[in-house]
Amino acid sequence: MMETIEQFLExxxxxxxxxxxxxxxxxxxxxxxxxxxxxxxxFEKADRTTLYRTIKTFEDxxxxxxxxxxxxxxxxxxxxxxxxxxxETDLHLHFHCNNCNQTICLTEHKIPQIKVPDGxxxxxxNLVVKGICDKCSGQ
Amino acid sequence: MMETIEQFLExxxxxxxxxxxxxxxxxxxxxxxxxxxxxxxxFEKADRTTLYRTIKTFEDxxxxxxxxxxxxxxxxxxxxxxxxxxxETDLHLHFHCNNCNQTICLTEHKIPQIKVPDGxxxxxxNLVVKGICDKCSGQ
DNA sequence: CCAATACCTGCAACGGAAGTGCAATTATTG
DNA sequence: CAATAATTGCACTTCCGTTGCAGGTATTGG
Ligand SMILES: [Mn+2]
Ligand SMILES: [Mn+2]
Ligand SMILES: [Zn+2]
Ligand SMILES: [Zn+2]
Numbered sequence: 001m002m003e004t005i006e007q008f009l010e011x012x013x014x015x016x017x018x019x020x021x022x023x024x025x026x027x028x029x030x031x032x033x034x035x036x037x038x039x040x041x042x043f044e045k046a047d048r049t050t051l052y053r054t055i056k057t058f059e060d061x062x063x064x065x066x067x068x069x070x071x072x073x074x075x076x077x078x079x080x081x082x083x084x085x086x087x088e089t090d091l092h093l094h095f096h097c098n099n100c101n102q103t104i105c106l107t108e109h110k111i112p113q114i115k116v117p118d119g120x121x122x123x124x125x126n127l128v129v130k131g132i133c134d135k136c137s138g139q
Numbered sequence: 140m141m142e143t144i145e146q147f148l149e150x151x152x153x154x155x156x157x158x159x160x161x162x163x164x165x166x167x168x169x170x171x172x173x174x175x176x177x178x179x180x181x182f183e184k185a186d187r188t189t190l191y192r193t194i195k196t197f198e199d200x201x202x203x204x205x206x207x208x209x210x211x212x213x214x215x216x217x218x219x220x221x222x223x224x225x226x227e228t229d230l231h232l233h234f235h236c237n238n239c240n241q242t243i244c245l246t247e248h249k250i251p252q253i254k255v256p257d258g259x260x261x262x263x264x265n266l267v268v269k270g271i272c273d274k275c276s277g278q
Numbered sequence: 279c280c281a282a283t284a285c286c287t288g289c290a291a292c293g294g295a296a297g298t299g300c301a302a303t304t305a306t307t308g
Numbered sequence: 309c310a311a312t313a314a315t316t317g318c319a320c321t322t323c324c325g326t327t328g329c330a331g332g333t334a335t336t337g338g
Contacts, residue, residue: 015305017315036295047317052296054315068209070265072325073295095259112251114266119273120234126209126267127253134258154334156286175324186288191325193286211296212324 012061019046023054024078033067033075033094033103069096069103069128077105091125097133104133151200158185162193163217172206172214172233172242208235208242208267216244230264236272243272 005024006016014020026042027034039051055076058064065083067075080092091111096103111127144163145155153159165181166173178190194215197203204222206214219231230250235242250266 015314017305019316049297049318050316068207068211070207072207072211072213074211093253095255098262106256109254109256112253114232114251114268115248116234116268116270117245117248117273119276120268121271121276122268123237123270124268126265126269128265129253129255129259129261130264131255131262132260134256137258137260154285156334158287188289188326189287 009063012063014057014061014063019043019050020054020057023051024058027058027064027076027078031104033069033077033105035073035075037073067094067103067105067128068126069094070130071096071101071103075103080107093127093129095133096128096130097136098130099132099136102133103128148202151202153196153200153202158182158189159193159196162190163197166197166203166215166217170243172208172216172244174212174214176212206233206242206244206267207265208233209269210235210240210242214242219246232266232268234272235267235269236275237269238271238275241272242267 003011005021005028009016009020009024022043023039026039036048036052036055039055040046040048043051055064059066059076062083063079064076065079067077069075092105092107093109093111094103095106106129111125114122114125116122142150144160144167148155148159148163161182162178165178175187175191175194178194179185179187182190194203198205198215201222202218203215204218206216208214231244231246232248232250233242234245245268250264253261253264255261
């Protein structure tokens, strides 16, 4: 029934390595989007490049999606099951807290239909809401 | 009636210099958002830093707004009259063309109301639509 | 009009983040 | 077990944004 991480990675044609398992687990246990530096700080023994390329592999195989929250630093989060990143970046919205600087996937909150002028073709939408998160608003 | 650029800058407490007039005119005559490199390439005699600081001044004085279109490179555009960038980044949406790589302010298209979960406070929204622009769609 | 001051500009340098080439190590296949 | 393929680590590069400082230019007020 419940497939292991190893099985999951293999199903996505990603070879299982110690590094990849560690990084996958790290992403899975965090609720917020992470930067490459976050990962670097967590796995100090590993080389930057390896971490970088691991995330890139995950992205290519569509189990991680990239988030541009406007801080200038790319963040990453595991895709939901059934997410269609390969086709278009998934259309849930992201929330960036101006206080704790964390970015959260609001996977339940889909992006509404956006009208564009005649002649423009919309393929993809990035929507980031900035403000104060639930933890920081003391609520 | 019609105020000159000089008068406009002074009204915003920006001292008029040759450089600032040139960059202002450059921004004014372009319909698309520009990068710092765009400006650098246009004014090759001027120093990178001066151009950077000129844009920064314009931004601080709220006559230019910054656009993060997800390319990783910050873009800039003149604010509309009555734009309230000082308070919150103006809430029109931006369109990034995946073909010609240009980013356009859709100042007529305001961002719809976005619901966030309980406990979250929305202060600001960045919405970028990506796709094919009117020129590139051959329409 | 001149001196003091404030502001603007250019040069050099720095830092962070992203990305690449190559060689060494490790895993996979037959 | 040998041949092959993929992964990892190291060194290095590039790009963008940013800052410190010093020289130049404009503004002010006496
Ligand atoms: Mn997400
Ligand atoms: Mn705009
Ligand atoms: Zn927060
Ligand atoms: Zn286009």
